Amino acid sequence: MSTKKIAVFAGTFDPITLGHISVIERGLSLFDEIIIGIGRNSNKEGYFPLEQRLKWIKKIFQNNPNIKVLTYEGLTIDFCKSVNAGFILRGLRDGKDFEYERSLGMMNHAIAQDIETIYLVTEPQYSAINSIIIRDILKHGGDASQFLPKEVNEDV
Numbered sequence: 001m002s003t004k005k006i007a008v009f010a011g012t013f014d015p016i017t018l019g020h021i022s023v024i025e026r027g028l029s030l031f032d033e034i035i036i037g038i039g040r041n042s043n044k045e046g047y048f049p050l051e052q053r054l055k056w057i058k059k060i061f062q063n064n065p066n067i068k069v070l071t072y073e074g075l076t077i078d079f080c081k082s083v084n085a086g087f088i089l090r091g092l093r094d095g096k097d098f099e100y101e102r103s104l105g106m107m108n109h110a111i112a113q114d115i116e117t118i119y120l121v122t123e124p125q126y127s128a129i130n131s132i133i134i135r136d137i138l139k140h141g142g143d144a145s146q147f148l149p150k151e152v153n154e155d156v
Helices: 018-027 050-060 076-082 095-111 131-139
Strands: 006-011 033-040 067-073 087-092 116-121
Touching: 006 018, 006 076, 018 033, 018 087, 018 116, 033 050, 033 076, 050 067, 067 076, 076 087, 076 095, 087 095, 095 116
Parallel strands: 006 033, 006 087, 033 067, 087 116
Antiparallel strands: none
16 A cells, blocks of 8 residues: 555546535545545446546646546546545535445445544535436526536636
């Protein structure tokens, strides 16, 4: 394991939201490097193509050398091992998120005791934002721009 504090912030980011960005930016005060891992599921096609999500996230963080953006397939815990990350960074919006994330964190810890999950509570203004709702707004021609970074808004 690296002495550098490396965290993985994993998700589909379909699309990345201001809530995601807030967690990532706040996480930078805790870690030397954050690897944004865009999960790839070969059995499920995203609303936005993986290449587009990758492009957006790289553009958003292009001026931050402490952030890397990679794609992966399979278990997040295995991805963490492959990039020498000792931490998984997760955001919590509400109690429902907490219950799910706690279970996931316990399972990950059982698989790899040397990788810790760190939770950051979402800032109140972002607590209602989630990608599923954003996609639904966009599918129905609504305006989701207030929940998305400008890099995403430029293309949707």
